[in-house]
Amino acid sequence: MRSFRGSLLGYVGSSPDVKQLAAKLVVSPSEVLKLDANENFFVDADFLNGVFVEVFRDVDLRFYDPRAMIELGKALGVYVGVPSECVVVGSGSEQLIDFIVQFFLEKGDEAISIVPSFFMYEKRVWLSGAKLIAVPLKADLSLDVDGILEKVTEKTKLIFVCSPNNPTGNEFGWREIEALADSCSAVVLVDEAYAEFGDGSICQKAVEKENVIVLRTFSKSFGLAGLRFGYFVANRDLAPALSEAVPYTVSTVVARFVEKLLNRFDAVKDWIEGVKSERERLIEELRSLRGVEVLDSKANFVTFKPKAGVERVYRGLLEKGVVVKDLGELPVIGHCLRVTVGLPYMNDVFLRTLKDVLN
Structure with missing residues (x-):
């Protein structure tokens, strides 16, 4: 172990x-x-409970509802301003982190993460048998783009950037993310768990890149920590390829609930x-x-x-x-x-x- x-x-x-x-x-x-x-x-817990009651009244749990996922994807696409085919959903951002690690990393590969940052990146990389390379933020907590790129090798498959970053609280701009994406072939995974509390998202720009994935969750700004729903955004080629490999982890109830909540933003x-x-x-x-x-x-x-x-x-x-x-x-x-x-x-x-x- x-x-x-x-x-x-x-x-x-x-x-x-x-x-x-x-x-x-x-x-x-x-x-x-x-x-x-x-x-x-x-x-507002009462507000959320009211929406949930509506969902249970509308959903027949005896049947599959493939339309629920299609319509959820469209709603999320509208919310972040990207085509629906660029959106992939899962049961929480941690499940999607695990999926992305398993998809891109094999034993002997390497991933890079800024530090200090969210502990889950290191945990999932270690469990995959790959190696995590830590690159500290600068003294002013800005992203050390040159420092990260210096650590990139042919074994580097993933680069983790949390923005706004947990636990430092600061966010990084598109210019730094784009510099990383344009300077190496590794996939840059930007974790935007706290993005709604910041100055904006990079989703609309990220879909223009072949090697950028933006991870998001409903646990923070939407207050659904107990629901376990997350999604990521990637370009038109990468997102469908990843979607085919993601297991069905989002229920019809959760899909319809999230869609209703987006309609009441x-x-x-x-x-x-x-x-x-x-x-x-x-x-x-x-x-x-x-x-x-x-x-x-x-x-x-x-x-x-x-x-x-x-x-x-x-x-x-x-x-x-x-x-x-x-x-x-x-x-x-x-x-x-x-x-x-x-x-x-x-x-x-x-x-x-x-x-x-x-x-």
Whole structure:
């Protein structure tokens, strides 16, 4: 069995169990503030449940519905501004990462990933028997295009770029992605899990390239973390070839639900704007605290480094019922904490508790 001990996965730990933490603190589980998983608290659960009820009323679960996938592809194409044949769907972005790794990598191949970044790239590459080459971001967290290209060899088949990047929160422009794609034959996989919280997507430009895939999810901006739906966009030749190899993992219920939600994007847009507004307030408030270094963010989280001792601050927050993500020691940014952008009252509780811990 493969071991990830000592790898870049070192920052990945299990999230504290809310019920156990509540019992330890002698409080109700509802009093524990869980801000460590980048979930979208602005989503209206009643709204989503209402849409789901409509879907179950309309769908006959006894039968296959091939039209559901066709119409979902068209709706997604309209949403990101590309032809529907350029869209491939799956049961969450992690399943699609796994599929893409299996499709392009064999034992002995190499993939490149920026670091620090999403841990799943390394995990899937290792499990495929290929080798992951890590290229750190520059000191200003910009993409080191030359550094990446210097690591490209004839064995390099995939390059992972997360934008906006988890955990640094910054996003990269099309110019850098295009420079990578035009300078090598490797497939550049751009993970846009947090794109709706940023300044835009590269999907429309990516379909013009033969070796760019843009990966997206409904877990973040659409608030469907429990649904497991994702998709990717590629050009007219690459997407159909990949689509033929993707297993049928999206049910008719999920397909119809996602399509209905896309048709009601005005509600989703309000949720996104709520996150972005609170994110800016959270960053400003954190930067007002003495001894706290805060990274800019184009995602639904903020990464920060308390100079008073990261582990002590993390434990102090935990003991007061506030759960954030301890990222561990990472390349370039060092040991940081990451907090999900919550609703205004959640952010107020977090900030008040953090001030108490720091003092």
